[in-house]
Every structure is written in C-alpha cells, then in structure tokens.
Amino acid sequence: MNGLISSAVRWFRILCLSLGVFAVIAPAHAGGDPAAGKGKAAVCAGCHGADGNGGADLTIPKLAGQDGDYLAKQLKDFKSGARKNPIMSGMVAGLSDKDARDIGAYYGGLKPRPGAARNAQLAKLGEKIYRGGNAKTGVSACMSCHGPSGHGIPPRFPRLSGQHPAYVENQLLSFKSAKRTNEGDTMTRIAFRMSEREIKAVAEYISGLH
Ligand code: HEC
Ligand code: HEC
Structure with a gap:
C-alpha cells in the first residue's frame, strides 16, 4: 500500500515537473500577453462583443478563438493600409505592434460561440x-x-x-x-x-x- 502511494506521489511530481517545463517552453501566441490585451481591447467590445463573439451587426466579425498571429497581422495591415476599411483603420491608428500581438492573444484565447445556418x-x-x-x-x-x-x-x-x-x-x-x-x-x-x-x-x- 505504502509503495503504491509513494509511486503515485512520484508520478504526480513527474507530471507537475513536465507541465511546468512545458509552460516555460510553449509561450501562448508568439509573445502576445492576453492579460494586457484584454485592457487594450475594451474599446473594441462595443462592436466585436464583450466576449469577442460579435454583436447585432453581422458585417462585424467574431474574433473569439481566431488565431492570435492572424489577428495581429490583420491589425497591422489595417494600420498600414494594406487592408482597407474606414472603420478599422481609425480603430488601429494608435496601436503598436506589441498592442496588436497582445490583443490577438487575448481574442485568440476567448471561447468561440458556435453559430447555426438558417437556410x-x-x-x-x-x-x-x-x-x-x-x-x-x-x-x-x-x-x-x-x-x-x-x-x-x-x-x-x-x-x-x-x-x-x-x-x-x-x-x-x-x-x-x-x-x-x-x-x-x-x-x-x-x-x-x-x-x-x-x-x-x-x-x-x-x-x-x-
Ligand atoms: C465601430 C465598430 C468597430 C469597432 C469599435 C472595432 N471594430 Fe474591428 N471591425 C469592424 C468591422 C466593420 C470589421 C470588418 C472590416 C471588413 O469588412 O474588412 C472589423 C474587422 C476587424 C478585424 C478583422 C477580423 C478578421 O477575421 O480578419 C479585426 C482583427 C478587428 N476588427 C479587430 C478590432 C479591434 C482589436 C478593435 C479595437 C481596438 C476593433 N476591431 C474595434 C468594426 C469595428
Ligand atoms: C489555397 C488555400 C486556400 C483555399 C483553398 C481557400 N482559402 Fe480562404 N483564405 C486563405 C488565406 C491564405 C486567407 C488569408 C487571407 C488574408 O489574410 O488576406 C484566407 C482567408 C479567407 C477568408 C477571410 C477570413 C476572415 O476572417 O476575414 C474567408 C472568408 C475565406 N478565406 C473563405 C474561403 C472559402 C469560402 C473558400 C472556398 C471556396 C476558401 N477560403 C478557400 C487560403 C485559402
């Protein structure tokens, strides 16, 4: 019995260690900080939804669960004018590359809500x-x-x-x-x-x- 418990404890330690190491070597979304992104995304909620799943205007995309690096790239492209949209180019004018990565990481970590086809x-x-x-x-x-x-x-x-x-x-x-x-x-x-x-x-x- 004692042997069983000590071997369970040993496995638990190994598990904790390997999870700990994994957390260090697998950063979320190429350096974006989701906690910092959350604050920077406060102004976006009015259109993209408080949970990133969009609002009443169906021409405004859901962002929740989208890849963080893809989102950061779109924000940079709106800023440089490579992707054109009058609303979004105004929204990103003050964002740095780091802001874009943080915001991307934040939305990338939100849970996407499934939709349903109507027709x-x-x-x-x-x-x-x-x-x-x-x-x-x-x-x-x-x-x-x-x-x-x-x-x-x-x-x-x-x-x-x-x-x-x-x-x-x-x-x-x-x-x-x-x-x-x-x-x-x-x-x-x-x-x-x-x-x-x-x-x-x-x-x-x-x-x-x-
Ligand atoms: C006034 C409404 C409005 C606000 C506020 C707004 N957006 Fe948007 N956003 C839009 C619209 C409209 C589009 C669709 C643009 C298009 O059709 O290309 C869009 C598109 C995007 C896309 C492209 C998504 C994709 O799948 O390619 C990203 C990323 C995005 N917004 C992020 C943000 C962020 C981050 C903020 C806050 C800093 C923000 N938006 C604030 C209206 C808004
Ligand atoms: C050969 C690869 C490839 C195929 C096949 C493909 N796509 Fe894409 N798609 C892309 C790439 C790359 C992007 C990103 C484009 C960008 O960032 O401008 C994209 C972007 C998109 C977007 C924009 C998403 C957003 O959030 O703004 C839509 C919508 C889309 N594709 C729909 C489709 C549909 C529908 C089909 C089939 C008819 C399709 N794609 C087939 C490569 C592909």
Missing part, C-alpha cells in the same frame, strides 16, 4: 463547395486550407467556423473584386471563379460549421 437548402450547396469545390469552374475546396471543421491552419489560414455569414460574404466579394489583397492573391483567385450565389451559399454553410 438549410443554401447551406447544402455551400457544403458541396466547402468540401469539394466546383470542378467545372475550378473553385478549390475551402476545406483544403481552412480545415474540415473550419478551424483553420494557423497562422496563415484563418479560422472560419461559426463566422457571421454577412461578414464572410463581404470578404469573399472583396477578394473577388481584388479589394482585399493584403495576403497576396490566393483568395482572389478562388473567389474570382465563384458566382454570387455560391458565395452566399458557402457563407451560410460556414456560419453553422463547428
């Missing part, structure tokens, strides 16, 4: 495109870069699952018209081949993906 028929067409693309028009399957559940592949391929459909639709239209080109033309080449109906459909499917 089942449209979502069904969207699912086909998301999973298999459109061979006739040369649209690639979204899944190959954004993952089967839309969780993304950080830091380059953002998370999409549960995002507001109006925001996703707007972004796809911006890529299609080459208005959003802050990460090269990968998405423009894809969206360019999509019809407006396909864009609506895939946005509807993504809103319920989790």
